[in-house]
Amino acid sequence: FQASNPGQFENDSDVLWQRGHVPETIVYHGRVGINTDAPDEALVVCGNAKVMGRVMHPSDSRAKQNIREVDTNEQLRRITQMRLVEYDYKPEFASVMGIKNT
Secondary structure: OEEEEOOEEEOOOOOOEEEOOOOOOEEEOOOEEEOOOOOOOOEEEOOOOOOOOOOOOOOOHHHOOOOOOOOHHHHHHHHHOOOOOOOOOOHHHHHHHOOOOO
């Protein structure tokens, strides 16, 4: 890609990059790969990623509403049907992530 103006990209194929509706954003309609030329998801990072801000996830309470208590007995019944496991982190993962108790 070649950037001729901020937020505007040019290439030989259809323009997939667009300026976002929110200030200082850019939108790409397709898959993005970092250190890979064959991403199989919306974003694939082959290597480490560092996040200096927040990562929003569907389990984040800031993305939810109508949070309410549930029937404890029913939830305990569901828990007894779950597969529970114990595990140790692989040493190479633990050392990179700074995990002391594996």
